[in-house]
Amino acid sequence: MSKQSLRSFSILLVITLLISIIPTIFATEKTDKKAEEKKEETAFVSAKLVSDATMLNEPRADAAFVAGLMADTDVKVLQMGLSWCKIDAGLAQGYVASRFLRFSDVPEQESFAIVNAKNGRLTLREKPNTKSKALAKLKNGTVTAVLKASDKNFTLVAVDGKEGYLLSNHLELTGPRESLGTGKIIHPDHPGKVRKIRMRWDDKTGSNVIDEYKTETPVIILSKGETWYEIEVLGKRGYMMKKFIEEAAAPAPAPAPAQPAVPAGVQQPVQPQQPGAVPTLVPTIPQPDTPFVPSPTASPEPGEYVEEGEVLEGVPDDE
The missing domain is CATH 2.30.30.40 (SH3 Domains)
Structure with missing residues (x-):
């Protein structure tokens, strides 16, 4: 093979390799980009801490400590709740009592709105009118954060990473709650x-x-x-x-410190008795045995549970 033929073959080989590698590079970049976008799409609602707070690993006061947070810290609320909210504080995720969070300047006693629609669901809309674009369908009981005090017809709220308007007369306004x-x-x-x-x-x-x-x-x-x-x-x-x-x-209490053992051969001190005092034994009265009477087993309330896979009937939405 001549030098010119060898050179042409080498060039052709390089071009073939580039053609096979370039699509793989772009595909990898595209996959990485999608993964980053998916990570960024995690729904959250912005909030600020009104005072120093403790982040815990469970929504209960005796849960394990995760981090201490300072007042005015901006956090992302991942899951809304009247008593506890799951948050992302940047370096860690955990639970903070809802009373430490503020979503807007509305009064604390009206900082949450719970969906309470006649037909079981309410439409979250982009603008404050019933013809506006629907952003989501919210079931009754859904807890939302109030961003703007309710007017005659609509209330601006935030939930699951979305901000929109709900009909005010289908909402229950409330403040933070304590959990039991x-x-x-x-x-x-x-x-x-x-x-x-x-x-x-x-x-x-x-x-x-x-x-x-x-x-x-x-x-x-x-x-x-x-x-x-x-x-x-x-x-x-x-x-x-x-x-x-x-x-x-509840978590088990810490064990009491062990009492030091008395060395063998050391006599315990004897408590002195009052002069002339005669110890009196309290007679014990035998108690009759109480026969065991089994409690009746409560039958399950009809309609309160469903078999796996059963679907509830659909209902029309409120506006």
């Missing part, structure tokens, strides 16, 4: 099996279902009644029957 602890959803009659339990808008059965959640889903407890608990689940507030909630146990 945490727990998880269970089904006492079907332990170990996956069941879906209904959360409701009111503490009664009927056509007021907000959503349904699988057993083992964590909940935050806001208030307790004889039959119903008021709870928060994944950014929604509602009611669920007490028997379907297992409260989380």
Whole structure:
């Protein structure tokens, strides 16, 4: 093969290699760009700390410490809640009590708006009119942050990374709440099996279902009644029957310091008695045995749980 032919072959080989490599480079860059965009698309609502606060790893006051945050720190709220909000403070994520967060300059007692629509859902709109573009459909019980005090017709809110307007007469305005602890959803009659339990808008059965959640889903407890608990689940507030909630146990107290052992052969000091005092033994009265009477097993409330895969009927949206 001549030198010229060899040179031509080499050039052709280089061109072939470039043609095969360049698409791979662009494909890799495109994939990396999509991954970055997806990371940046994590929905959040901006908020500011009104005072120094502690970030914890769970939404309860006795949870493990994550970080200490200073007043006026800007944070991203990843999950809204009346009692606790999950936040991203830049270097760490965790939970902060909602009373430490402000989303706008509205009064604290009206800083949250809960969806309360007649038909179970409400449309979040781009502008304050019913003909404006729909941004999202929000189910009853959804907790939103109020950005602008409500006027006669609409309230500007933020939720799940979106800002928009909701009809004011379908909202319940409220301030931060204190929680009574945490727990998880269970089904006492079907332990170990996956069941879906209904959360409701009111503490009664009927056509007021907000959503349904699988057993083992964590909940935050806001208030307790004889039959119903008021709870928060994944950014929604509602009611669920007490028997379907297992409260989380409080952390075990630290063990008491051990008492030093008395060396062998050392006599314990004897407490002196008063002169003339005669020790008196208190007679014990035998108590009759109380027969065990088993409590009746409560039957599950009809309609409060559904089998895996069952779908609730659809309802029309409010404007």
